[in-house]
Amino acid sequence: MKLEDFPKEIQPYIIPKQNGELIYRCLNCGLEYDIDQLLYTCPHCGQVLLIYDRNFDQLKKIPGKLWHQIFDYRKMLTIPALKGIYRFHEFIGPIIPFDAIIYLGEGHTPVIEANSLLQEKVGIRFYFKNDGQNPSASFKDRGMASALSYIYYLIQNRHVSDVLAICASTGDTSAAAALYAAYLKPHVKSAVLLPHKKVTPQQLSQPLGSGAAVFEIPGVFDDCMKVVEALSETYNVALLNSKNAWRILGQESYSYEIAQDFEYDMKDKVIVVPIGNAGNITAVMNGFLKFYETGIINTLPQILGVQSKHANPVYRYYQESDAKKRKFIPITVKPSVAQAAMIGNPVSMPRVIHLVDLYNRVADQQKVFFVEVAEQDIMDWQILANRSGHIACTHGGECLAGLVKAKAQGKISKNDIAILDSTAHALKFSGFQEMYFENCFPAEFEILPDKNLINTPILLKPKDLEKFPAPGKELPEDDFKRFVNRISEEIAEILDLQKV
Ligand SMILES: *Cc1c(COP(=O)(O)O)cnc(C)c1O
Numbered sequence: 001m002k003l004e005d006f007p008k009e010i011q012p013y014i015i016p017k018q019n020g021e022l023i024y025r026c027l028n029c030g031l032e033y034d035i036d037q038l039l040y041t042c043p044h045c046g047q048v049l050l051i052y053d054r055n056f057d058q059l060k061k062i063p064g065k066l067w068h069q070i071f072d073y074r075k076m077l078t079i080p081a082l083k084g085i086y087r088f089h090e091f092i093g094p095i096i097p098f099d100a101i102i103y104l105g106e107g108h109t110p111v112i113e114a115n116s117l118l119q120e121k122v123g124i125r126f127y128f129k130n131d132g133q134n135p136s137a138s139f140k141d142r143g144m145a146s147a148l149s150y151i152y153y154l155i156q157n158r159h160v161s162d163v164l165a166i167c168a169s170t171g172d173t174s175a176a177a178a179l180y181a182a183y184l185k186p187h188v189k190s191a192v193l194l195p196h197k198k199v200t201p202q203q204l205s206q207p208l209g210s211g212a213a214v215f216e217i218p219g220v221f222d223d224c225m226k227v228v229e230a231l232s233e234t235y236n237v238a239l240l241n242s243k244n245a246w247r248i249l250g251q252e253s254y255s256y257e258i259a260q261d262f263e264y265d266m267k268d269k270v271i272v273v274p275i276g277n278a279g280n281i282t283a284v285m286n287g288f289l290k291f292y293e294t295g296i297i298n299t300l301p302q303i304l305g306v307q308s309k310h311a312n313p314v315y316r317y318y319q320e321s322d323a324k325k326r327k328f329i330p331i332t333v334k335p336s337v338a339q340a341a342m343i344g345n346p347v348s349m350p351r352v353i354h355l356v357d358l359y360n361r362v363a364d365q366q367k368v369f370f371v372e373v374a375e376q377d378i379m380d381w382q383i384l385a386n387r388s389g390h391i392a393c394t395h396g397g398e399c400l401a402g403l404v405k406a407k408a409q410g411k412i413s414k415n416d417i418a419i420l421d422s423t424a425h426a427l428k429f430s431g432f433q434e435m436y437f438e439n440c441f442p443a444e445f446e447i448l449p450d451k452n453l454i455n456t457p458i459l460l461k462p463k464d465l466e467k468f469p470a471p472g473k474e475l476p477e478d479d480f481k482r483f484v485n486r487i488s489e490e491i492a493e494i495l496d497l498q499k500v
């Protein structure tokens with residue numbers, strides 16, 4: 001729809017203006033820094049940063065109801081820059097000009113209600129938000145669209161040139177980084193560091209296909225992260241891990257979309273997210289806080305963070321109920337099917353501590369909860385979900401297992417409505433499904449398949465047939481007829497089909 005076709009009173013708001021004033025703020029010492037440079041940690045105290053808008057209060061002058069109309073009407077625009085996460089431009093990156101925005105189809109992923117059978121089993125109404133339907137098949141595209149749009153803006157303003165973008169990854173960050181960097185060729189090149197054999201073949205194929213330099217390192221993600229940090233402190237590279245606060249800003253779009261998907265009514269809603277490096281839950285909390293402060297939503301939804309027992313440092317931290325006694329202790333992770341969240345020392349932990357406290361204070365009650373789940377439950381629930389029409393990855397299964405656990409523990413009530421983050425596409429993690437169906441998980445995963453959930457292909461090659469068709473080798477007519485008949489008979493027998 002063209003701008004002049006929108007209602008007159010809404011027209012001045014439809015196309016966002018570049019009038020934010022963004023700064024990095026240190027969560028520890030409070031110092032602020034200009035955003036004309038790429039900063040990851042506070043030069044003064046070394047702590048992680050978040051991006052704030054000095055003009056944020058201006059956004060409060062627009063009534064919540066009007067914001068609803070602005071975002072809802074913006075859906076009808078055909079301007080590519082505003083089709084993805086920047087539909088919420090004022091909240092995502094109000095200084096980024098349209099011609100710097102990179103849109104590859106990210107965001108606005110579908111929200112799919114579970115069917116009644118599955119809802120009955122779980123005992124609560126719930127939806128999956130399929131972030132696996134992003135361009136590189138995980139939610140990481142949201143943050144990369146933001147980080148790379150910002151880098152492109154710096155390039156356009158000649159603050160930087162010939163950027164080498166670098167990241168450590170459990171698989172999906174590198175896939176997204178390589179994809180968005182490839183689009184900015186020749187201005188940006190990318191290099192990714194992956195823990196050797198700790199990403200799936202599909203995830204490994206992605207940065208290779210996008211033309212990134214791919215390095216495999218012995219160890220786990222936390223080890224790769226240390227190398228990348230050392231590189232970014234010593235060399236002229238652009239760090240694309242979620243230490244980069246621009247990633248967080250882009251990932252806040254997840255919250256904005258949920259608000260819009262549910263008509264901005266967050267009453268009785270529970271947002272369920274898996275936690276790895278904790279960038280996602282940081283963004284989700286910050287996003288809802290911003291919409292709450294501007295009156296776009298008038299309730300803060302509950303947030304349920306889920307971790308596997310094999311990688312649970314955040315869950316452990318919050319086990320101590322007395323906030324003053326809490327002490328963060330990094331852990332050594334064990335193998336997990338929620339492999340993209342297999343992180344023992346999350347970079348965003350200081351942000352989580354800051355925001356959980358703020359979120360609960362603003363809501364004036366505890367709204368953020370954490371649970372841990374067994375590897376077995378992650379697999380069982382993922383497979384059950386997908387047998388009910390979903391495309392959940394193992395982390396989606398982790399969310400569902402977490403929902404069941406939280407309900408059993410009374411952390412959420414049966415009248416709540418849950419929105420679960422299926423953070424990636426099921427296909428990225430199909431190797432774990434295969435291990436489940438073939439009952440060949442290495443012992444340290446502690447997973448045994450439920451026989452009722454196993455599904456394997458049946459090879460049909462009747463013994464009484466001698467000749468089979470093959471590529472470029474047609475069978476003579478009689479042989480081929482026999483082949484079709486015999487195979488049909490076998491299928492009919494297995495499926496117990498009745499003749500018409
Ligand atoms: C990165 C990732 C996570 C973990 O998100 P964090 O922001 O690191 O907490 C979960 N699931 C998938 C599929 C991921 O790629």
Ligand SMILES: [Zn+2]
Nearest residue numbers: 026029042045
């Ligand atoms: Zn500081």
